[in-house]
Amino acid sequence: MAQGARILVVDDEPQIRRSLQVNLENRGYAVETAVSGEEALRSFTYRRPDVVIVDLLLPDIGGVEVTRRIRSSATVPIIVLSAIGDESKKVEALESGADDYMTKPFGTEELLARIRSVLRRAAGAHSARPVFIAGRMCVNFDRREVLLDDQPVKLTPTEYDLLKYLIEHAGKVLTHRMILQAVWGQGYLDQAQYLRVFIGQLRKKIELVPARPSFIVTDPGVGYRFCQDGDASS
Template sequence: MADGAKILVIDDEPQIRRYLRVSLEAHDFRIVEAAGGQEGLRLAALEKPDLIVLDLGLPDMDGQAVIARLREWTAVPVVVLSVRADETDKIAALDAGADDYVTKPFGTGELLARIRAALRHTVGASSGLAIFATGDLKVDLEKRQVSLKGEPVKLSPREYDLLRLLVQHAGKVLTHQFILRQVWGPAHESDVQYLRVFARQLRQKIETDAARPKLLLTEPGVGYRLAME
């Protein structure tokens, strides 16, 4: 999916667009550019990109408004690229429907990794596969069975619900509030410490080395991501 994928870059800085075009085309991506939110929305409908890289600080409309408009009609993955490093900005963008968030200045390697993860998440979600595998972890969603290195893993019902949500959105950053709302209900949206306890318990069961997690990754102050390999 990554090879030859079409990426729409929405950013008002010509030098950033130029840098992204050169960097991404070198890895076989096809690039479409927009300098503002309205143009970006028009091109999203016209070009039907596989992924959108979006700056939040646009001259004609805020990037979060662009995400909200996109989510009215498309599930195309959106990777935010912004100088706004505050956790509240990240959470707001992710809750609005962004798949990931990269802070400027950024490394090309990191951005490429986030783009590929978002594209893999799209493929996994659209395929509807009942069996998910990454690293040594295997999850059979139909049978509600989990295994690590071929050995069965026993999870509590709540631990399984948490893992299932992460699997369904594998590769995507999920905010604390989103996870709490989906797994525990709206009344528990602020129980972040409660979620951390369950995430720690889950790591003990699905990670080869819970002290150095490679699957259930923390996005500090924002939420969690299930890595895809």
């Protein structure tokens, strides 16, 4: 699906827009561009892209609102672009439905990898997979069983539910509040320290080196991401 996938790039900086268009088209993608949130929404309605890349700071309605409006009617992957220091805005965008974010300036190869990742997730979003394999880990959802190097791992019910939620959104940045609401419920939304404790416990059980995790990696100031390949550098 990567080759020929339609990408909508939304950014009011001409140089960034032009650079992204050239680099993406050179890799076989079909690219549409927009300079504002309203133009982006019109383009999305008529063009129906496979991926949306949107800057958070736009001259009119802004990237968070663009994300919210698109997500209200479609499941298309959305990658937000953010200037350094916009941590709160990145969190807001993710909680509004964005799938990933990148901080400016960023490398072309990293962006291409993120695009491939969201396209893979979109393609497999509706496929039922009772068994999940990531590197040395195997999870059987029907049995609630976790194996590492073919050896069973004893997880508490909450640890298992936390791991399952991370796996279900593998490759996607999940904010603290998103995880807390999904695993513990509405009453725990402000318990970030509570989540850190459970992430630490889970890492001790599934990571070769908990201090240098390869499965559950931290996105500073935002949340966590599960690396499906078991390689945090991928």
